[in-house]
Every structure is written in structure tokens, then in C-alpha cells.
Amino acid sequence: MNAHTAPFPMAAAAHAPPSRSSTGLRWLLPAATLLLLCFLVPVAMLLVRSVTEPSFGLQHYRELVGSWTYLRVLGNTFLVASVVTVVAVVIGFPVAWLMAVLPRGWAQLLMNILLLSMWTNLLVRTYAWMVLLQRTGFINQTLLKWGWIDSPLPLVNNLVGVTIGMTYIMLPFLVLPLHGTLKALDPSILRAAAVCGASRWQAFRRVLVPLAAPGLASGALMVFVMSLGYFVTPALLGGTSHMMLAELIAQLVQSLLNWGLAGAAALVLLAVTLGLYALQLRWFGLASKGR
């Protein structure tokens, strides 16, 4: 479950009353210790192992980009993340748009449906898709019954199933921030565009899209980055022959005990993730982070 709340803005210096604690640093210590010992150190150790095990050097990285198997995993990961992002945008934009203009009751209903889906346990949602997409599952049975197909489609244990499942999971993460952006727009700006003579399409292209762009880009970036590093859904719906990066790392550790390569893959994932978030920070500012 991911409950996203906006990070708080820094208390302005003007708010500093005389009783400000100058020893505030001391209160940070417990959490800082936890963070250091149980987060920074382990992760650093893992990343270090990528260049020290079994011997010193960058051979794991060479292996990652040299071996066809691993390249395929990287490729799959980026492919799925891209498709999921595009589909989420195509479906999510109209939904967020409608939610922003609907009267209160209906908008609340849509919101509740989104929240229910988002807050339902991830495994439960993935399991539901495993059941729906299996050979004897509801979707295949219905398509067979209507005569649209002759034999059941392979919808699980491949990238199709992963994409469907991931889109399902990621959709609320795009709609919610985008809805916030659209709702904050003043409707009279669009009315002004109409009075100026713009047709609906011109108003959409020249006014609505540019104004929605920050929320949309921010949501899309978040969906893309999350999809890159996602573990549960691709692992369950993709099967072992269509692995994505997160599951690769897990397999390397649990089955193959190849810590060095796992560390290298983790570094790659981490670098891309943090890099994209840094880009987002620079373009859209701190307010959109964590939404």
C-alpha cells in the first residue's frame, strides 16, 4: 500500500519563536541511527559488493550489458514500464478530467472507486488478475463462448499479463495527482479561450494540455519509475521466463547466490530511479515529490 501525502514545506525562518530548540539535532539521533544502520549501510554494502565480489572490478556490469539474457531483462523492464505509462496516461487523463468537472457526488464516487482499488492489498489485486487471466479464467472463457477466439489466449506468465496487472496497479497513481492539477484550474480560463474564438480542439491543445502538463508529467514519471522497480506483480504475472529487473535481483540473491551481480543490477536500478526523480525535482519542484 502506498499512501502518498505531500511533504511539508520548510518552516520559514520568520516563524522562529524564541523557544526554538537549538539542540534539535539530538532528537534526530534515534531515527538517524536507524536510517544509517538499517538503510544506508546495508544498501551501500550491497552496492560495494557489485565491484568486490568475487573479485575486484567491473565484470558484473560488463556481464549485465554483455549477456543477452540480462539485456533482455533490462529491455523487458523498460518496455513494460513504457507501455504501462502510456496506457495509464491514455486512460487516466480522461478519467482525471471527468473527475475534475463532475458534480460533487459523482466525483466522490469515482474517487472512492479509485481509492478502494489503490488501498486493497497488492497481492489480492494481483491474485485477482492471475485468476482472471488464466487459461481457464473468466476472460478466456468469455471470449471462447462468444466465439471471438478458437483457443485460450496466453495471458499470464508473459509480458501481456504483467502489463495488464501493472496498469491496474499504477492507474490510481497517475489519476490522483493529475486530478489535483486539473481541479485547481480556473474554469473561466477555458471560457476565456472559448470567447477568444478557440474551438474545443484548439482550447484543448493550446490551453488545457499546457496547463495540465506539470501534473501529467509528474504522474507519468512516477508511474514509469515505480514500474521499473516493481517486484510483486511482475513476479506473479510474468513467470520466470519473462523476468523484470526486480525479480532478477531477487533470483540472483535467493537462487543463484550471485551477490555481486545482484548488487550491480541493484545499482543500475537505483541509479535510474534516483536519476529520474532528480530530473522530476528539477523540472517540477519539491511539491510534486511523493504524490
Add this chain to the structure above:
Amino acid sequence: MLLDFDRMGRPLRATLVGIATLTSLFLLAPIVFIVALSFGSSQWLIFPPPGWTLQWYRDLFADPGWLEATWASVRIGLLVMVLSVVLGFLTALALVRGSFPGRAALKALFLTPMVMPVVVLAVALYAMFLKLGLTGTLFGFVVGHLVIALPFSIITIGNALEGFDFSLEDAARICGASEWTVKWRVTLPSLRLGLGAAAVFSFLVSWDEVVVSIFMATPGVETLPVRIWAALRQDLSPVIAAASALLIGFTLLMMLLAAALKKRNR
């Protein structure tokens, strides 16, 4: 006019409503589906089910493994909740009120676990705890979940602190209250809502946490999500559907509670 529901033109409005309706069905269908199947009598989860039964629920409650896993999740969740709120409060207090260099950088650092892919954290912790022999222990789970839950806690409590007027503390001090009394009787009660929200968030984060738990688990000690994960790797037994339906019910309960609380605070 594109943002006026009744003036955007019929074709556009119909398209938006159509897409939204289909999407709503898309979002709801799997959930409804699983709940329905949990009462269905088909072993292979055929829909529509040939008959109705409560057998899967009986199997679920009869299996001690499920109950133990649930109980483990509850224990871990409560521990994480308490620790997360306490640590989160101290940290948020320092970040909001303290004056020391590098506050912005430290704040970003504390929020890092939130943006990092969980699998990296899970594997890293697994490596370390393996060496220390801490896998499969309550401690391991709690620590792992705590690292993930803490940023949410810091943010929630931080927001509440931002909205708190600290001159109330000064007023209490002038009245003669000790530092402890100030915090206990003035600050904390005002932050009730933020602390409560942080507690609930932290519990739910721990309750739903899958990836770190998978690596922390041993055959003897597992949380509920781990048990579901393991079961899913084997087959799609309807007992899982029963467990899922119960979890869905739990989510609905949480949503209704949140709505009721919001209404009360209005």
C-alpha cells in the same frame, strides 16, 4: 468551457463518461470477482461458480498456518506503529523546529526510503541480517518495516507540526508548566490527528508489506502477505480467495472509518 461539465458538448462529455465508466468497471471487477469466487464451490475458480459454499473460509480458519501468519502480522504491525510514531515525532520535531545546518539535506535523506525501489532495500537488509542471523526474527521484520514506514510518519507528523502554533508552548511555560507537562498536556493533544494518522499509516504499511517480508521470512516465521505470496507461487487455491475477501473487507472497513472520522472533524 472544457472544464464546465454541462457546457463541454455532448460528444466530448459522452466520451469522457464512457471511458470513466469502463475504467470504473475495470477497477472494481477484479475485487468483486474475488469476493464472489471466495464463496463459489469451484476448486479451479470457474466463474460463474457452479454452486455456493463457505468451505474455503472453513479451510482458512482451520489452518493454523494462516492464523499464525495473521497474528505475526498484527504483532509486527503494532510494534512498527508505536516505533514509527515515536521516532517520527522526534524526527519531525527536529526537522521542523530545530536549527542546525543541512536541514534540507537531512530532510531529503530521511525521505529516501520512500523513493527507492523496495527490492533493493529488501535484498540489502537480507544480506546484512543473514550475516547477523536475524532473518526469521521479529526484530528483522520490525526493523525492515520501520525503515519503510518512517518516512510516511515523518511527513504526516511534520505536516501536523507545521500547523501547530508553538507559542502555545510558550504560554504554557509562562504558566509554570515543566517541559514534560508542556509536551504531554499541550503539544501532543493538539497533534492528536497527525499522530493518529501516522499510526494508522504505519500499521497499514507494515500490514501490507510484501517484498522485505519475503526476504525476512523463514519457514517458521512469516507474515500474512508472505503466506499469501508463497501460496500463490504454488497454485491458485480458493482458500487464498477467502483470505483475499477478508482483506478486502478490512480495506473497506478502513475506508468507512476514515470517512466517518473526516466527517466528525468537519
Add this chain to the structure above:
Amino acid sequence: MTSASADPADAFLSLRGLRKTYGSAVAIDNVSLDIRRGEFMTFLGPSGSGKSSTLYVVAGFQDPTEGSVMLERRSLLGVAPNKRNIGMVFQRYTLFPHLSVADNIAFPLRVRKVPDATLRTKVAAMLKLVHLEGYGHRMPGELSGGQQQRVAIARALAYDPPLLLMDEPLSALDKKLRDELQSELRRIHQETGVTILYVTHDQEEALRLSDRIAVFNAGRIEQVGTGAELYERPATRFVAGFIGNSNFLPVHVAAVNGGVAELTLPNGQRLASSRLHCAARPGDDAALMVRPDRLRLDDPMQPGGDDNVGVDVQVRDLSYLGDSVQYAVSTPWQQELCVRQPLAHADAMRWRIGDHARLCWQPSRAQLYANA
């Protein structure tokens, strides 16, 4: 009350029998009005009076339940707002925040596919018109409220619309800015000759800007006319109270002879005569309206002149307003009235609080309204 000529085709903008209902609520109740080409017409009224709703019907953002709107002899009903070629300025500026000032003004020209060279000339001309030369590259967020509103006006006029609608455009500005922009508006109106339809609840603004004013109340137009007509001869009690300051004395109609009424004040005093402004019958209660600047304070023992009516009052309060003095006086029947005397008047400053005086006015300056 309407100002409609016999043939709607003669007028530049003609509203006929407009009605807008939401279920049982009536927003516009049978509004008919003719607006002349080049006129500055203001819709004045309190909130909820239907003035904005009528404007939005002309703009095309609301469809009337009944009635017609004709601009230059063509009906506007059923025409989408973006095809009406009308300019509009909104209350909250509504500039496109992602476009520069120049691009905001150029927007309506770009959607009309105006060639670039013409576009640039026009934008420059518009910036010059609103006195914002050199601001073209700035973003709306960098401008003050007054500047943003000027850009909005420039954008609305960029495509030379025959009609400019303005929905309380100055209400978000402070007093000083508002005065400044009001002068700007009059200048722009004179320079361009565009027909302006202006909505406001500020009667002072309406008087300052308009050629004619339509006073709205509860969905209907109570009176249309120039500022002078509305001030000197308000047709209804509402208009009398809404425009300018007014005192309403409760009177009783003793008798009616021809077009003149004999009235009794609450203290029993008889009033010589009053022009009738309504269908008052003997025995009715009515209200006699006199403007504060039409009242005069005289020596208490002075008998009324041939023409004047006099009531004994006591001065309760006085305020020095720079160009005039305002007195609050209380009548024998415990009503507080407002008297305003210009300082140029020799006697203006002679009264003190507690003084007894005689309140006088010319009957022809008072208006009688029914107590409906």
C-alpha cells in the same frame, strides 16, 4: 420597464423577453433591452439580481429558457460562444498563465489563423492602447492586478469585436487602482468606439462609466436610463434606494387630487403636496424619498417658505467630509435622517450636536413611492 424600440431589428444589440429558470428559481425574469452601437451600457444591481446571468446569456455560456438575443440583426441563440466574435473580460483576469502577455493578446488572432506580420502589428497596437508597451514578453504572474486586467482588455479587443462584455472586472482591485482603471476604460471606449456591456454592483462606478444604466433587481430591469435620469427621477423605490443616498420618510396618504397627493407625516404634520410617482390611494401608507443633498437645515423658528416643507429636528451627529458636511438629525418620530450640505454653502458649518433646527426641502424634489 424596458427601453425597447418597436422594431428589434433597429437596435445594435437587442434582448427580448429573456427568461432563465432553474427549476423553480428564476434568475432572469422577462428582460428586454435595446443597446445602441457604441454605447457604454452598465447592468447594475445587487448579487443575484440577474445582471451577470443576462451577460452570460449574451456571451453564450448560458442558454435562456425563453427569449431572443439579436446582435446586428442576427440571432445569437444556438451560436457557440467561440463563434460569436464577442470580447469578454472576466472578474478574475483569466489570462492564460502559461503564455506571455504578447501571446495572450495574440491568442484570439492565432486561433483565427491571422498571418504573423498582421498579428505582430495588432499586438503592438493593443499594447499601446492599454499603455503597456514593452510588457509583451512578461508572464501574467509577474504583473500586478491592474496590469493583468489591462492585458485582458487588450486580448478581448485584439480581434476588433463589435461588442465587449465586462463581468465586474474591477471588483478584485483596490480603490485607487479601480479609479485609475475606470479612467482607462473611458479612454479606451472613446478611442475605439466599441459597444460595451458592463456588469457591476457599485453604483458609483456605474455612474462614472456609463452612457446608460440598467438597474436589475430579482431578475428584472427596474429602470433604464442615464445616470442623471436614475438619480433625479428614480422610477421605483428600489432604484431610489440603490442609486445615490436617500432618506425614506414614512407617510400616510390623506387625499389625492389629480396628480398630487396630500400626505401626513408620522407626527401628524401635513405636507403641502407631492408629485405622485405611484398609484397611491387615500388611506395608504407610502414612503417619501428625499436625497440628503436636497435637505437643508434652517433656524428652528423660521416658518417654511412658499415652496418649502419644514420639520423640527435635533442634530445628533455631524461628519466633516472635506467638500461637504454630513449631519444626522432625528425627527419627532424618532427617525434618523441624513443631511448633506456643501461647504460652499454659507450656513454649512453652523450646527452643533444637540442643536434644534428646522429641516426643509422643496416638495418638487421629493418622490413618493408605494409601500409595496
